[in-house]
Amino acid sequence: VGSGCTGAIDRIIRVLGLSIPDRLESEYHLSTLIPAEERPVVFIGPFEHHSNELPWRESIADVVKIGEDTDGHINQEQLEAELVKYEHRPLKIGSFSAASNVTGIISDTAGIAQLLHRYGALSFWDFAAAAPYVAIDMVIEDQPEAHKDAIFISTHKLIGGPGTPGLLIxxxxxxxxxxxxxxxxxxxxxxxxxxxxxxxxxxxxxxxxTPAIVESIRAGLVFQLKEAVGTSRIRDLEHGLIRRAIDSWKKNDSIEILGNHDADRLSIVSFVVRHKGRYLHHNFIVALLNDLFGIQSRGGCSCAGPYGHALLGIDMEQSRHFHDEVALGCEGIKPGWIRVNFNYFLSDAVMDFIIDAIHIVATDGWKLLPWYAFDVDTASWTHVDGRGESPFSLTDIRYDTGIMEYDVKPQIVSERELAEYLTHARTLFATIDPATGPVHDEVNVTASFEDLRWFLLPNEVRANQDHDSKAPARD
Structure with missing residues (x-):
C-alpha cells in the first residue's frame, strides 16, 4: 500500500471514511456538520512519527495526545482517563508506535491493546521502527483482548528491504x-x-x-530472513550492542543521550553534542562521521517533531519563534539530534569502531568547524574543499557492446583497516589548530535567528571565543 507506514495509515483512513478532500473542506467546511458527540476520536502517543500523527490531524477525528509516564513510555493512566472521557464516542481508535524511532523505547503493545479494547476502542499499531527487530503478534493466544486491529509496517526498514511496499494488516x-x-x-x-x-x-x-509484484516478493524474502535469524536472537544481540554504546557514551560529558537510558529499547540511539555551553549542529556531526570514518548517521528530528520538543525542552513560545525563522527559509535554525542504530550482524570490531568514532567526534570535532561551511538555508555542512566524487554514477554505465557494462570500484574496507582510521583521526585532532582555519564570510542571518541560535559557528571557534549558552532548555 504505497510507501511504508505512510501509505498504510492513509489507506486505513480512507477505508474508514475519515477524510474529507481539502478543497471541499476549505470551501464548504463539511466537518463542522458532524455533531461533536458523533465525531471519531483518535488517541496517539508521545513519540509518534509524523506519518502516524499528521494524517489523523487532517482527518475528521478529534486527536487526543497521550504523554509519557515517568519512565518515558506511553502513559497508560492518562490513556485510561481519556478513554473514560470519550467512552460514548461511536468510533474510538488508539494509534500508537510500537517503538520510538528516536529513542528506541518499546511500547507495551499488549497492555495498551487490552486497555483500549476494555473501553471499546480499536487498537492500531505503527511498527515502522520496531518491525525489523521484534515479534509482530496480531493475536496473542493466551491474551485474547490483547489483539491488534490494524498494523502498519514499513517493510523497507527491514534488512534487505529497500524497494519493498508498505504493509497494512x-x-x-x-x-x-x-x-x-x-x-x-x-x-x-x-x-x-x-x-x-x-x-x-x-x-x-x-x-x-498494477500491484508491486517483484517488490512484494522481495518483502516476503526479507520477512523470511528475519524469521530465519529469529526475533529472540535479534533482540539478544541488539540488546548487547545498545548497552555497550550507551554505557560507554554516557561517560562522555560532551554526549547527551536522549530518552530514558534504562528503558527497554531497540538498538537506536539519538544524541546531541555539547561544547562550551552550546551545541554542535547535528548536521555538522553527521558530516564529520561521514567524512572521517565513512559512518552514515541521520541528523534532524527524525520526522518526530512533537517528540523532539519534549526531548529538547522546547516550549510553544520558542517553537513559534523557530517556526517564524524556518518560514523565512532558514532551515539551519531547527534543533535536532544525531541518530545511529546497530544491526544484529555488526561484528565486535565494527561496533567498537563506531563507539570510538563517535567519542572522538563528540570530544574534538569542534576543532574542525573552521574547515566546514554552513548553509543556513539548507542546514548542510560541507568541507571547504567541496564534496567528494560519488563512488558510483549512472553515467558510469555503458551499453556500447549491446550489454550493460560498468567498472567495479571496490568500496569495502577490511576490519583491520578500521583502527587506522581511528589513529588518523586522533592524530589529526591532536595536531590541528582551529585558529589556522580558513576565514568564513559572516553568516547572513536576522537578529531573531541569532537570538535563537543554539550552535557554534566556524568563525567563533577560529577566534577562540567562548559564548553563553543559548541552547534549547532541558527539563
Whole structure:
C-alpha cells in the first residue's frame, strides 16, 4: 500500500471514511456538520512519527495526545482517563508506535491493546521502527483482548528491504467501505457504460492498479530472513550492542543521550553534542562521521517533531519563534539530534569502531568547524574543499557492446583497516589548530535567528571565543 507506514495509515483512513478532500473542506467546511458527540476520536502517543500523527490531524477525528509516564513510555493512566472521557464516542481508535524511532523505547503493545479494547476502542499499531527487530503478534493466544486491529509496517526498514511496499494488516470487519480506498483497475467485478460493481475480495479490492509484484516478493524474502535469524536472537544481540554504546557514551560529558537510558529499547540511539555551553549542529556531526570514518548517521528530528520538543525542552513560545525563522527559509535554525542504530550482524570490531568514532567526534570535532561551511538555508555542512566524487554514477554505465557494462570500484574496507582510521583521526585532532582555519564570510542571518541560535559557528571557534549558552532548555 504505497510507501511504508505512510501509505498504510492513509489507506486505513480512507477505508474508514475519515477524510474529507481539502478543497471541499476549505470551501464548504463539511466537518463542522458532524455533531461533536458523533465525531471519531483518535488517541496517539508521545513519540509518534509524523506519518502516524499528521494524517489523523487532517482527518475528521478529534486527536487526543497521550504523554509519557515517568519512565518515558506511553502513559497508560492518562490513556485510561481519556478513554473514560470519550467512552460514548461511536468510533474510538488508539494509534500508537510500537517503538520510538528516536529513542528506541518499546511500547507495551499488549497492555495498551487490552486497555483500549476494555473501553471499546480499536487498537492500531505503527511498527515502522520496531518491525525489523521484534515479534509482530496480531493475536496473542493466551491474551485474547490483547489483539491488534490494524498494523502498519514499513517493510523497507527491514534488512534487505529497500524497494519493498508498505504493509497494512487489518481485521476484515474494518473494511465496510462500499468504495475502495483507491478505485481503479483490478478493483471491479464488472463495468459497463453506466454502472460498475466492485469485487467482494477485500485484498484485491484495496489493491487498485498494477500491484508491486517483484517488490512484494522481495518483502516476503526479507520477512523470511528475519524469521530465519529469529526475533529472540535479534533482540539478544541488539540488546548487547545498545548497552555497550550507551554505557560507554554516557561517560562522555560532551554526549547527551536522549530518552530514558534504562528503558527497554531497540538498538537506536539519538544524541546531541555539547561544547562550551552550546551545541554542535547535528548536521555538522553527521558530516564529520561521514567524512572521517565513512559512518552514515541521520541528523534532524527524525520526522518526530512533537517528540523532539519534549526531548529538547522546547516550549510553544520558542517553537513559534523557530517556526517564524524556518518560514523565512532558514532551515539551519531547527534543533535536532544525531541518530545511529546497530544491526544484529555488526561484528565486535565494527561496533567498537563506531563507539570510538563517535567519542572522538563528540570530544574534538569542534576543532574542525573552521574547515566546514554552513548553509543556513539548507542546514548542510560541507568541507571547504567541496564534496567528494560519488563512488558510483549512472553515467558510469555503458551499453556500447549491446550489454550493460560498468567498472567495479571496490568500496569495502577490511576490519583491520578500521583502527587506522581511528589513529588518523586522533592524530589529526591532536595536531590541528582551529585558529589556522580558513576565514568564513559572516553568516547572513536576522537578529531573531541569532537570538535563537543554539550552535557554534566556524568563525567563533577560529577566534577562540567562548559564548553563553543559548541552547534549547532541558527539563
Amino acid at each position: 487489518a481485521r476484515k470487519e474494518l473494511f465496510q467501505n462500499a468504495v475502495p480506498g483507491i478505485p481503479g483497475g483490478g478493483t471491479v467485478r464488472f463495468v459497463n457504460p453506466d454502472d460498475h460493481e466492485y469485487i467482494a475480495d477485500i485484498e484485491h479490492r484495496e489493491e487498485g492498479g
